[in-house]
Amino acid sequence: MATPAMQLDVQGIEVRLSSPDKIYFEDLGISKLDLANYAMSVGDGFLAGLRRRPTTLERWPGGVREGMKLTTRADGKGDAFYQKRAPEKRPDWVDVAEITFPSGRTATAITPSNLATIVWAVNLGTLRFHPWPVTAPRVDLVDQLRIDLDPQPGTDFGDAVGAALELRQVMGELGLESYPKTSGGRGVHVFCMIEPVPFVVARHAVIAIGRELAHRMPEKVTVEWWKELRGQRIFVDFNQMARDRLMASPYSVRPVPQARVSAPLTWDELPDVRPDDFTVVTMPQRYREHGDVWAPLYASKPQSIDPALRLYELGLEQGLTDMPYPPEYPKMPGEPPRVQPSRQRKID
Template identity: 85%
Template sequence: MATPAVQLDVEGIEVRLSSPDKVYFPELGISKLDLANYAMGVGEGFLAGLKMRPTTLERWPGGVRQGMKLTTRAGGKGDAFYQKRAPEKRPEWVDVAEVKFPSGRPATAITPSNLATIIWAMNLGTLRFHPWPVSAPEVDLVDQLRIDLDPQPGTDFRDAVAAALELRTVMMEFGLEPYPKTSGGRGVHVFCMIEPVPFVDARHAVIAIGRELARRMPAKVSVDWWKEERGERIFVDFNQMARDRLMASPYSVRPVPQARVSAPLTWDELPDAHPDDFTVLTMADRYRERGDVWAPLYASTPQSLDAVLERYGHDIESGLTDMPYPPEYPKMPGEPPRVQPSKQRRPHSDYSSPTDQRE
């Protein structure tokens, strides 16, 4: 027999939570109500990472169990799915904004402006929230630079940490103020606030930063789009800065048995951190003790990308090119051919891809 729904008072807004006892993480016994209480416990920080940003919901309505799969473009079937468009039936206090996908198609996306919207989305089975790096109403201008350090086979979280520490130096030399967080998996994310720029400029900035990091750590870091070229190195995923890409927000819950969360950290904490330290069961206590350690990020003065974009221009002048876009993108100006290096009929000077090779 289903457990009756409950009404939660979320900062003065009544939110209905259906089946509150439904278990989402069987190994830990974490229920939907537990997830809602977790989100309210870290509420100010959770909302800060999403506030007024168009957000894709990653919904796991059946919970997280062995064998469950996330629907992908390639597979087409799964137990969980991404919801990029705002549900047509939604409370009046769920704010939205109009965005455009890479194809040019418009869509209405949720832009959370209150904690109640997060709890409402969790009632739909949302675990991970994927906010765009823009803020409504200026949804075509990036105001948050994000760098995804993605471990490749043969590397792990410790390798990502080493790359992040050197990345901090690189970014500071460009006049940027970065902040790290765990991805909830093996990777590290590094964010900073920037003066608003178009998506193309923000992506070029990450390419330039990634190339400089790879120059300093050539045996440890790669900006190669194709897996066959990356080797056992940390991949700087520059395409995470393209329009409509997915990167988990701070405090989002990763759909793994441990119920790990994407944890904001200080640079002093990062060297000794481990992803398993930060879960739905542990983060609330940490938050009560420390608060949101990323509050200084949101309060920081947005920095200019001029110096980074100047470096990108110098790289182009020296013979480098732009990098391949994700496969759903139309051909972009300056983009090299989307041909896998091992299948090219003749050598090419940069990296390209007909399909998304990320795992």
């Protein structure tokens, strides 16, 4: 018999948790209540990564089971789904803001301002939280530069770490103090706080940084958007800096049997860790011992990306162009043909 719903006191706010004993990760026996307790155990750090940021919820209401899949644009069927719009029925302490999608359509998104909102979302089956790199109410100005180092087939987390360490050097030379975290999978994410700029401008900065990194590590790193050109290299996914793209927040839970989490790290410890070191089971102890190691990121002074933009402009002078946008975007100014090279050759 299922356990009745219960009320959790989350920093003075009562949050209803239905079916608290419902299992979400079978191999580990992790229940919905365990996930709520996990979120509260890392609460200040979890909230710091989401605070007032429009956030897409990745909901797995049936838990994580073998064979379950996430609904995508290409396949409208699945067991889990992304929720970009705030639920119409929500507590009055769940803050929201209006956002604009690449199509020009608008929507109301949640912008967490308290830990109770995170626990409320966990009750909806949310595992991963995907915050935009903007802060309400200035939702069209990027204030957090994010670089996604994505291992391609034939590469692994160790390769991403090597690229991240060199990336730190590149960004440092451009006056950007950066902070790494695991993605929860095989990749590494690198963040820094910046002076607010439009999305297109922030994306150009990431393209320039990615190109410089690929120039220094041509056998190991690529910025090629088309998969057929990437090879066995780490891909700098510059389009994660475009509007309405998804990147897991620190402490988000990845929907894999190990219940890995996206773990904020210091640069000193990055070379010695593995993604499996950080799970719903292990992270609370780490947090008790070290707190949120990304607290210095949030306290840091916003930095100018002008040096990175000068690097981007230099590339244009040398014959480089902007890069293709994601397929759901309208044609963007200065964008090259959005056709993969092999197909372009056939057309020619």
